Amino acid sequence: MSNLATVEHFFTRYVAAFDALDPGAIASLYHVPCMMIRTGEIATLSTRSAVLANMKALVSLYRSQGYKRAHFGDLRAAFLDPGLALVTVQWTIHLLEASAMQVFRNTYEMVGLNGQWRIVVSSMHESGGVCM
DSSP: OOOOHHHHHHHHHHHHHTTTTOOHHTTTTTTEEEEEEETTTTEEEOOOHHHHHHHHHHHHHHHHEEEEEEEEEEEEEEEEEEEEEEEEEEEEESSSSTTTTEEEEEEEEEEEETTTTEEEEEEEEOOOOOOO
């Protein structure tokens, strides 16, 4: 479970769930409980319904912004133990307006359970990352 190919496959599935604007598919990729962190905000989601509600709100926001597709790149992973990884990726969110996009980085603490990676902590940030 501790290899780069399985993590890349996970993020390919993550992108497909976002591109489908499917909050249930996105939520299924998160462990319960999980945390979402960004500067000045920490959300602890302790139930499956809380994770789903969070993803419904995120999908609604992206729809309102004219979401077209997502792309991840510069994936960096540190495998801390079998089934435990710290992963940083750069996200590019393309919007319907051709020149409009959002670019940011996110670092994830992930756990591999029953052969599947799940996100336990998601930390959004502007640049950098702890994975080399």
